[in-house]
Amino acid sequence: MxxxxxxxxxxxxxxxxxxxxxxxxxxxxxxxxxxxxxxxxxxxxxxxxxxxxxxxxxxxxxxxxxxxxxxxxxxxTRDDDQVVRNVTLAGVDVGTMSQAELTDTVAELADRYQDTAVTLEVGDRSIETTVGDLGAKVDQEATVAAALDVGRDGSVVGQPVSWARSFLDGETAPVVFRANPVRVEEALVTLQGEERTPPVEPGLELVEGRYEVVEGVDGQGIDPADVLSGLNRVGIDSEGPGAAITLEVENKTIPPRFPDADAEALAVEANDMTDEPLEITAGGETANATPAQLQNWISSKVGAERLRLKIDKEKIKVDLPLILPAFGDPPVDASFTVGAFGPEVVPGRPGTGCCAPGSAAIVATALREGTGSVELQFGPREPDFSTEDAEALGIVEEISLPDEEPCNSGAASGCRSSTHHNCCESRVTNIQRMADIVRGYVIMPGGHFSINEVVGQRTTANGFVTAGAIENGEHVESVGGGVSQFATTTFNAAFFAGLDITSYQFHTEYLSRYPYGRESTVSYPAPNFIVENNTPYGVLMWPTYTDTSITMHLYSTRYATGAQTGQTTSSRGSCTDVTTTRTRTFVDGHTETDTFSGYYRNSGPTC
Structure with missing residues (x-):
């Protein structure tokens, strides 16, 4: 029992x-x-x-x-995509949040942390900045992962115990920061100023057509790594983005982040890439990019994680049409002509040429892979100056004024857009050659016309001949002699059209075929003659000539009209000083005056 x-x-x-x-x-x-x-x-x-x-x-x-x-x-803890209970992050209760809710919360916190005040205590100096200005930010992905790990890390026995203890004390998830060391370095350079000597990372330079290593150099100052580690220490128990952060750091020797050996490896790679020309084929035609051109595309770059070679696709894009200039059907820019009814736009048209979109990336890949050759496709090419561009300039009417009497080779005070000369002299060849070069030139709004820039040096190769000129007060024979008459004609056309004349010089002796005190000489490289376009419209220059005259027609939209409203003279030794006053009347009714001054020698080479 x-x-x-x-x-x-x-x-x-x-x-x-x-x-x-x-x-x-x-x-x-x-x-x-x-x-x-x-x-x-x-x-x-x-x-x-x-x-x-x-x-x-x-x-x-x-x-x-x-x-x-x-x-x-x-x-x-059954759901890995949900935060366990009793967890806070930067002062926010994130317990039991789903991963999606947590992600949104962290994103909002990350935005606010960018403006969180940071004080860097360096010895007896305090440097004020913010998380964002330091080049740091919340690593949102890592912060989300850390919050989801709370209560799930540790041993199998320890996890439930930690979870149970959280009912009494709660658990805190860390805010994880990250930063690009390059950006932090740039920020510290600004913040520390002369107190900081940034380290210099090793790199490459070209020496006689070969890449050589430029060794790295130690710096002195706050170490960017100390800033990031300090932020992450604070992030473990962060009270939130509203709480200011203080980091105790020190100035110390900062070595380059990368060793010289990394640059040596890059030099080998870069030299291998550029030892031989790169053969480029497009549309059945072949040309070579020379080693020098290849080297223009390649440089060393300091990345966040390593030194690397940078192949500049923008430079490749610019150079490809120069390497293959005549391939395809080039586009034609819009232009202007002048007909019986005034200025007309000659439409531009698109074309084809090197190269199709994405070609620069194909070339960069060929360089990296060392293929030695690459085949590209033609692509559409738009004109640099389109029909729409031309039409938008407002070139619709003549703004230069017709001549008045007298305007001839012996009396020129009435000349406002023309000057006269004898027929058939060699100087006339030069005047007409300059007119042919300038015809069709457009002074863009805010731009300028410079005779020496547009025409260049007067040479026989450029179609100029030897003719009479004045140099240092002496009459001489010179290639391009006589072109000052073109400058004077343009001076008067611009004067009465109300344009700004910013560079001019009177002849040293008065010539009766020019308006007195309203003219300019020109030579190469100086003196020069320059007109500024002070209007919102384009100005088309359209010189015409006969055997005995040259006329400068200017076309635009009328903006102002100029008139000679005064002239004074005074004697100075054997010279006469002259000042001519112009009054400009603008289309809105207001007026402005300006003056043009110079002198004429009465006799002898000097005043």
Whole structure:
């Protein structure tokens, strides 16, 4: 019968001596079956059962509690895309947030952290800045991952314990910062000023057509790595973007981030790339990019993680049409002509040529892979100056004024856009040659016309001949002689059209074929003659000539009209100083005056 049986039947006597009332038996009850004996037996049974229940509960309850804790932890952490409960991030309760909600929260915090004040304590100096100005920012992906890891890292036993403890203390997720070292370096250069000597990373330079290593140089100042590590220490228990950050840093020697050996490897790579020309084929035609051209495209660059070779695709894009200039059907720019009814736009047209979009990237890949040749496709090419560009300039009417009397080779005060000369002289060849070069030139709004820039040096190769000229007060023969008459004609056309004349010089002796005190000489490289376009419209220059005259027609939209409203003279030794006053009347009704001054020699080479 079990020890837990409770019937009252007397048990068999199995011992040699019965237990007494004063000394309980150690064996089975040997009472005589009286009521007292039965009560003693029941008490002993209850005491045994109690001890067993206590022992059982002492074992079972912790197991149940542990099982419940583990179960609750397992339930709470079952979803890897959800933050466990009781977690804060930068002062924000993110517990039980889904990954999507957490990502949005971190993005909002990251924006606010950009303006968080940062104080860099360097010895006895404090430098004030912000997280964003330091070139740092919240690493949103890493911060999200760190928050999701809270309560899930550590040992299998430790994770539930940490989770349970979070109900008392809570858990804090770190804010993780990241930064591009190059940007931090740039920020520290600005913040420290003369106190900082930035390290110089090793690089490359061209020496006699070969890439050589430029060794790195140590710097002195705050180490960018110290700034980033300091931010991340603060981020572990960050109170949020509104809490200012103080970092204790020090000035120290800062070595370059990359060793010279990295640059040496780049030099080998760059020299291998540019040892031989690159053969470029397009439209069945082939040309070579020379090693010098290839080297123009390649340089060393300091990256965030390593030194690398940079192949400049923009430079390749610019150079390809120069390497393959005549390939395809070149586009034609819009231009102007002058017909019976005034100025007309000659439409431009698109063409084809080197090269199709993406060609620069194809060439860069060929360089990196060392193929030695590359095949490209022609692409559409638009004119640099389109029909729409021309039409937008407002070149619609003549703004130069017609001549008045007198205007001839002996009396020229009425000349406003023309001057006259004798027929058939060699100087006339030069005047007309200059007119042919300039015809069709457009002075863009805000731009200028310079005779020496547009025409260049007067040479026989450029169509000029030897003719009379004045140099240093002496009459001489010179290639291009006589072209000052073209300058004077242009001077008067611009004068009465109301344009700005910013560079001019009177002849040193007065010539009757020019208006007195309203003319200019020109030579190469000086003196020069320059007209500025002070209007919002383009100005088309259209010189014409006959055997005995040259006329400068200017076409635009009328902006102002000039008139000679005064002239003064005074003697100075053997010279006469002359000042001519112009009044300009603008289309809005207001007027302005300006003056033009010079001198004429009466006799002798000097005043």
């Amino acid at each position: 079990s020890v837990f049986d409770t019937d009252d039947q007397p048990r068999p006597d199995t011992s040699d001596a019965a237990a007494t009332d004063d000394a309980p038996a150690s064996g089975p009850d040997r009472s005589d079956g009286s009521e007292t004996g039965r009560r003693r037996g029941r008490r002993r049974g209850r005491r045994g059962r109690g001890r067993r229940i206590v022992i059982t509960l002492a074992v079972v309850i912790p197991v149940v509690v542990l099982a419940a804790t583990v179960g609750a932890w397992a339930y709470d």
